[in-house]
Amino acid sequence: MKNRLKSHLEQALRQCYAQGRLHSGEVPEIQLDVPSHAEHGDFACNVAMLLARAEKIAPRKIAEELMAALGEGDGLWRKVEIAGPGFINFFLSNRCWYGVLDDIARAGEDYGRCHLGAGKKVQVEFVSANPTGPLHIGHGRGAATGDAVASLLEHAGYAVDREYYINDAGNQMNTLGLSLYLRYRELLGETLDFPANCYQGDYIRDLAAEVVASEGRRLLDLTEEQAVAHFARFGGERILAGIDDDLQAFGVRFDRWYSEQSLYDRGEVERGIELVRERQLAYEQDGALWFRTTAFGDDKDRVMVRSNGATTYFASDVAYHKEKFDRGYDLVIDVWGADHHGYVPRMKAVMTGLGRDPEDLQVILVQLVNLLRGGQQVAMSTRSGEFVTLREVIDEVGRDACRFFFLMRRSDSQLDFDLELAKQQSNDNPVFYVQYAHARVCSINRAAQEQGMQPPALGEVDFDRLVLDEELVLAKRLAQFPETIAAAAQSFAPHRVVFYMQELAAQFHSYYNRNRVITDDPETTRARLYLANCVRIVLRNALRVLGVSAPERM
Template sequence: MRALTHLRSLLGSILEKKGAAWPDKATIEPPKDKQFGDMACNVAMLTAGKLGMKPRDLAEVLKSELLAADPALSKVEVAGPGFLNVTFAPAFWQKTVEEVLEVKHCFGKFNLGRGRKVQVEFVSANPTGPLHIGHGRGAAVGDCVARILRAMDYEVSTEYYINDAGRQMRLLGESIWVRCLELLKKPVTYPEDWYKGEYIIDLARELLTLKGSALCDLPPAEGQDICYEYGMKSILDGIKKDLADFRVEHQVWFSEKSLVAAGAVERTLEDLKSRGLAYEDDGAAWMDTTRYGDDKNRVLRKSTGELTYFASDIAYHADKYARGFNTVVDIWGADHHGYVPRMKAAVQALGRDADDLKVILVQLVNLLRGGEQIAMSTRAGQFETLADVCAEVGVDAARFMFLSRKSDSHLDFDLDLVKQQSMDNPVYYVQYAHARICSLFAKAAERGVAMPECSPALLARLDTPEDLDLMRLMEQYPDTLANAAQTLSPHVVSFYLRELAGLLHRYYSANPVLAASDEDLMRARMLMLAAVAEVVRSGLELLGVSAPEKM
């Protein structure tokens, strides 16, 4: 961040004096091959024509003026048709250590969001059964997105939409009801697609203990309503506990049933009709979503009078925007990808920009044990619950693994691997980087070596390629957080931490610290490793993962 903004400021000032504005398509970024310097810029090629110059000629002028303007630049080269390859002096990178140690946990965080209000709605699983690992991945992604946005000065509210209305909830009541009948040895007719898990039997047993056998003497509709209410509350309580144990907070729990009961869905439908965006056809109510790019129009109310999920979702999103959110982030399973265009259409019909709705799709998790995939089916009752996985591998390992890949990529979660204390385990690999540094400082304290005061003179000893690589990567941390916030991609923080941990482990093995060749070099390396520990701890905190001092 500092390297990019510093070079951008220098070049912008030089171009302004020549009467040229900074072009929108100009880029400043680290080159793929570090032999070409620390930063590469294409601004000369984009500006030369406006100044009546050839790109390479302008690049040569910019090179001379850059070197004259700032001693922090040790080398500037012109390459190809007019690229500027810039190398910063070691003192520039050494200042990164000073900056990290000065602001500590605040390093990398700045006011990117400027207080804009964002709502992140995630998990929102039907309360028809315990959370499984697919829900766990969505929970980790949503919680991490919220943490990152807050760190970058967005005002964030997290929400769980309780799907407590509709067919799935009726089916939950029917499933518990038939299990109650079974337990009392009464005749049973099994509903289609009912929930068969052991937890349904447990709920039926609990309910019979509370209500007695008289429950099953009630008319089926009345008995099923009691089963539904009891089952939903019990399951939702379990979901809340599982999420709290997983370090996930939802500030708002929003009931779909309350939305329907308040007439919000009907009011939204009437509003759409009044503006010519919804219409009646063949006894059903439809929305004209094709005008906003959807491939076909969508049903809002079936000819039977039953509202669709889409109708409720439109009313729900209208409620979100009415609460003052600038941006709404929805996190869905990847099987909902076809739902994105119609919701984008709905948001536009509500008078918002399509980009005011951001959708993150979360792919399936393949759970492995002993190299073999574990078969899972929620309705058949064959699945690994989030609680069980966390109990086996720990919350840290589960969260890190869920965030270890881009959310819309399939994820293989190897239970055996993440329990290993080895460098092959990505969770251990990163956490051990922090613990390794803490262990070093503990040894230093035992020897009476205190953490030194930071000074440019001391940091000047950090001038080897390995030193500079670590400091360059630390300096990229603010850019990493900005990228994660702007693209809603928490995995980039995970990727960054693994890269930083890798550099730290290699550095630690090749460069003695407490046994350095002289005292000043030892103290300089201690300062740099202290800065690395701060960045690792900060990144892990954003992932919701602990930074242990011992392992």
């Protein structure tokens, strides 16, 4: 809709220049906004005010010239008027709005897709939890966010890869190996003090019990260094397999699982350090190697290699992000927990230091989840008897509710997740409310078929039968879906799609509760069925973007 209006305005502007009615020859980026008051039209444009300085005449005079050149608009609008200092307000025709229904019927599951990305390559890296324990609900919110952002970008015409970065190098893996080894020895009868800095969860004891069952006492013959390395490999592999199972249950897939250890094995970390040295981006001080991140806006320089020769996480992150762009990505998106916000400036500094535009790296921060049950705080500890793992939340409330709830708010704002509300089959449950709107249209279709009627096909509807204000409001809302997807993709904000669906569902439920879709008049029934099924298509498409199902019965 907006694109058609913009095209008419650009054509009118060029006509004014060609006829000498305007003289600057400028064709600015035309912006169309939805006025806050309906009496000001469907769209307002300020192009006349943008051109006033170049043309050296009053904006209203420019607006008058543009209006004269616009003509009738091929039925796109019913009225155009000038308001205030020179706004051009468009009042679109009802037939134009209802023509959107044909666009939806024609495009089907592709309605809402666009070519904004023009095939640019994007990598979205998300979850990337250390393979030292099961995923918790915070990881779940990051998984839902990353997967939905990737889906949005795909719908906006980007070529997207999803990647999980496995933090399988460094101290946390040694700690995992030691934790399992000590529990293994305990299960074989030793009495020992279990260190507070080791992993405490019951899953550690369960994994150690598996080793006892399969290996018996054999591993006691290993040196501690050998045993810790063995248990670290075993535990990491088993925990990562469990993470993969949980994510599959959550409907999340990855195109690549990327090992941090592989960066070391292939010499990528060392090559990254050498590149930093060659570009004189690093210096030695107190026996350590420091990256000059302050030269690119960070608050202090960062250590890459400690004085004892050990590399830091920062060193492998430099190598990893360099390697991402070496693979040909135009844009890299990292989804991190909000506690990593201080890490963003240094990684932006790395991008600049490596010769990339820092905007080529975008970081989405995900805030904590406040878990409730019936409005009461759930203790966030496995020892309390309450669960906090992602899998347990999925098992209790279901994948759809889990994903929908995680995406209801901006990712960088705190989220209250009420388990009891997520299970309710009532209008108070937002995911039920949206899904029920889709199921309700499917129910209407079944009722129509029982009476020998089929939903009309493209071109078989008399839109003059849609005379209610509520029907026009629904058509206008449906027309907003493509720009909602585009805006959500540009801002990496899947919650915008949730808001859109909630508004559309509310409008449809209200319409259905006040009006019969299947009426005594066949032509009115066909038109209303057509409208209802366009609502169904858009709700299904929007739910699919978020990885949520669109049930036909509820």
